[in-house]
Amino acid sequence: xxxxxxxxxxxxxxxxxxxxxxxxxxxxxxxxxxxxxxxxxxxxxxxxxxxxxxxxxxxxxxxxxxxxxxxxxxxxxxxxxxxxxxxxxxxxxxxxxxxxxxxxxxxxxxxxxxxxxxxxxxxxxxxxxxxxxxxxxxxxxxxxxxxxxxxxxxxxxxxxxxxxxxxxxxxxxxxxxxxxxxxxxxxxxxxxxxxxxxxxxxxxxxxxxxxxxxxxxxxxxxxxxxxxxxxxxxxxxxxxxxxxxxxxxxxxxxxxxxxxxxxxxxxxxxxxxxxxxxxxxxxxxxxxxxxxxxxxxxxxxxxxxxxxxxxxxxxxxxxxxxxxxxxxxxxxxxxxxxxxxxxxxxxxxxxxxxxxxxxxxxxxxxxxxxxxxxxxxxxxxxxxxxxxxxxxxxx
Amino acid sequence: xxxxxxxxxxxxxxxxxxxxxxxxxxxxxxxxxxxxxxxxxxxxxxxxxxxxxxxxxxxxxxxxxxxxxxxxxxxxxxxxxxxxxxxxxxxxxxxxxxxxxxxxxxxxxxxxxxxxxxxxxxxxxxxxxxxxxxxxxxxxxxxxxxxxxxxxxxxxxxxxxxxxxxxxxxxxxxxxxxxxxxxxxxxxxxxxxxxxxxxxxxxxxxxxxxxxxxxxxxxxxxxxxxxxxxxxxxxxxxxxxxxxxxxxxxxxxxxxxxxx
Numbered sequence: 001x002x003x004x005x006x007x008x009x010x011x012x013x014x015x016x017x018x019x020x021x022x023x024x025x026x027x028x029x030x031x032x033x034x035x036x037x038x039x040x041x042x043x044x045x046x047x048x049x050x051x052x053x054x055x056x057x058x059x060x061x062x063x064x065x066x067x068x069x070x071x072x073x074x075x076x077x078x079x080x081x082x083x084x085x086x087x088x089x090x091x092x093x094x095x096x097x098x099x100x101x102x103x104x105x106x107x108x109x110x111x112x113x114x115x116x117x118x119x120x121x122x123x124x125x126x127x128x129x130x131x132x133x134x135x136x137x138x139x140x141x142x143x144x145x146x147x148x149x150x151x152x153x154x155x156x157x158x159x160x161x162x163x164x165x166x167x168x169x170x171x172x173x174x175x176x177x178x179x180x181x182x183x184x185x186x187x188x189x190x191x192x193x194x195x196x197x198x199x200x201x202x203x204x205x206x207x208x209x210x211x212x213x214x215x216x217x218x219x220x221x222x223x224x225x226x227x228x229x230x231x232x233x234x235x236x237x238x239x240x241x242x243x244x245x246x247x248x249x250x251x252x253x254x255x256x257x258x259x260x261x262x263x264x265x266x267x268x269x270x271x272x273x274x275x276x277x278x279x280x281x282x283x284x285x286x287x288x289x290x291x292x293x294x295x296x297x298x299x300x301x302x303x304x305x306x307x308x309x310x311x312x313x314x315x316x317x318x319x320x321x322x323x324x325x326x327x328x329x330x331x332x333x334x335x336x337x338x339x340x341x342x343x344x345x346x347x348x349x350x351x352x353x354x355x356x357x358x359x360x361x362x363x364x365x366x367x368x369x370x371x372x373x374x375x376x377x378x379x380x381x382x383x384x385x386x387x388x389x390x391x392x393x394x395x
Numbered sequence: 396x397x398x399x400x401x402x403x404x405x406x407x408x409x410x411x412x413x414x415x416x417x418x419x420x421x422x423x424x425x426x427x428x429x430x431x432x433x434x435x436x437x438x439x440x441x442x443x444x445x446x447x448x449x450x451x452x453x454x455x456x457x458x459x460x461x462x463x464x465x466x467x468x469x470x471x472x473x474x475x476x477x478x479x480x481x482x483x484x485x486x487x488x489x490x491x492x493x494x495x496x497x498x499x500x501x502x503x504x505x506x507x508x509x510x511x512x513x514x515x516x517x518x519x520x521x522x523x524x525x526x527x528x529x530x531x532x533x534x535x536x537x538x539x540x541x542x543x544x545x546x547x548x549x550x551x552x553x554x555x556x557x558x559x560x561x562x563x564x565x566x567x568x569x570x571x572x573x574x575x576x577x578x579x580x581x582x583x584x585x586x587x588x589x590x591x592x593x594x595x596x597x598x599x600x601x602x603x604x605x606x607x608x609x610x611x612x613x614x615x616x617x618x619x620x621x622x623x624x625x626x627x628x629x630x631x632x633x634x635x636x637x638x639x640x641x642x643x644x645x646x647x648x649x650x651x652x653x654x655x
Contacts, residue, residue: 176449
């Protein structure tokens with residue numbers, strides 16, 4: 001779908017100042033996506049710089065322990081910069097460069113997208129500014145340092161809830177002041193058209209590889225593909241090449257302290273239809289359509305909306321979206337570390353938690369592929385604090 | 396001719412903005428009437444939104460103050476109901492699409508019609524998405540005020556051709572807020588607009604001094620001032636009325652200096 005709509009979702013609800021730039025971006029993207037030279041350059045970057053293809057790893061001990069389906073992990077955590085974010089960033093910065101831009105700006109929540117953007121900007125010689133909520137800067141101080149090390153300027157966002165949503169607001173505002181030389185590297189499959197399409201296309205390399213790899217290893221497609229969902233970029237990347245196949249697709253939303261509380265970021269499970277950040281989709285909203293403050297232990301899932309294509313896949317029941325709580329995610333985080341020796345991002349741990357719930361109920365020759373979207377070094381300290389606090393409560 | 400367009404018939408118009416609910420519901424009523432008394436030809440009332448992406452810090456903070464007072468869309472309608480007992484000045488809402496969507500388009504615009512709200516400005520509803528509210532706004536006689544930006548270029552004529560009420564010409568790149576200098580070549584944009592429509596053109600974003608108002612009024616039909624008024628309210632809170640009257644009178648006079 002490329003008219004910017006996914007069913008009723010999507011669109012371009014954005015200030016007039018940005019409209020010509022979005023139209024320009026769409027036109028340029030449509031040209032370059034079919035340009036053999038652009039694709040060759042991007043594929044070379046994927047291979048030689050980002051380390052693609054990422055491994056599809058059979059999690060033997062985890063599979064045996066859960067006693068059901070065979071579990072494969074798509075190791076996006078092994079990419080350069082430690083997450084799937086680099087796929088989109090390399091695509092967009094290369095595109096921006098072709099478009100003659102000299103500066104990139106981006107929002108970041110957990111800092112993964114910020115680090116990836118700063119990396120791509122350093123490597124491809126672009127000026128770079130990253131907007132990050134003050135609260136997230138505190139939660140992810142190491143990533144702030146990483147971005148600065150890479151030559152990016154990190155701009156603290158103190159408006160609103162001081163998290164990802166506010167970082168997006170500020171980056172959009174910044175973009176309206178300077179479009180002639182600046183590209184906004186949006187980090188997820190959200191925002192106004194053409195971003196949900198561009199980000200999906202660049203991330204779809206994940207499911208393209210999964211498909212090739214699983215057919216090679218198992219000579220059949222998986223029964224289910226599972227990924228965590230904030231804005232939804234690693235999920236759509238993992239789902240996209242399976243949309244027409246008989247494969248169950250499951251997105252795991254941040255259930256926070258429980259969807260019966262106010263402290264979650266479960267846009268599909270608990271959100272309502274709305275129009276925000278350039279798109280019609282589901283959003284966590286308070287009274288009178290104010291965007292609600294959301295909560296998750298994971299800064300990367302702490303976003304009140306979800307990409308429009310996910311809203312559509314949910315509506316047509318092609319994908320299923322389930323909430324996973326902080327506690328479940330932390331258990332998943334520890335479980336994977338102990339069983340497989342892999343410390344994954346707390347975002348990805350939401351998907352692991354879901355695997356734990358369903359794998360045992362599936363047949364031995366069933367296959368689950370779970371996208372391990374990022375690595376967990378960044379989370380080790382905050383998970384330790386979370387655990388300490390939880391232990392204190394239990395006492 | 397719509398009520399808003401008529402407001403430009405007496406010469407160059409001054410359009411003032413404030414955020415509803417800042418600092419309180421009662422004061423919003425008082426300050427709207429103060430602006431009308433001081434000569435504002437059209438008054439824009441902001442319906443607060445949690446994430447106003449086209450606004451600079453001054454109006455962002457006004458939105459947050461209003462929301463922390465739990466001021467909501469129904470409150471803004473009550474404000475208008477009171478205001479309408481004392482003035483016939485053309486009124487327009489300025490808000491973002493989500494609060495309107497959430498309220499329900501039919502219900503929202505019907506209420507606008509009942510209370511004689513004459514226009515609506517939605518910064519995150521560009522020309523391509525206007526259909527979202529076009530039919531219902533038209534049915535209830537509410538002008539959708541179109542924005543044209545320094546970057547609009549080829550889009551200027553397309554947007555202008557279908558414009559109603561007045562055209563909101565955004566003076567500068569970026570978000571709302573006081574600027575010392577306006578660099579955009581507005582004259583060229585106004586000329587482009589003039590080729591396709593006679594709808595009045597008002598310029599907003601960054602204007603705060605009488606000198607700027609005077610200059611802008613030489614090339615446009617109206618001058619829009621938001622952040623400067625909101626700043627007065629931020630500074631003087633519950634005692635801003637005299638300051639508003641003083642400021643709006645000065646700005647209105649400067650705007651009218653260009654009347655032939």
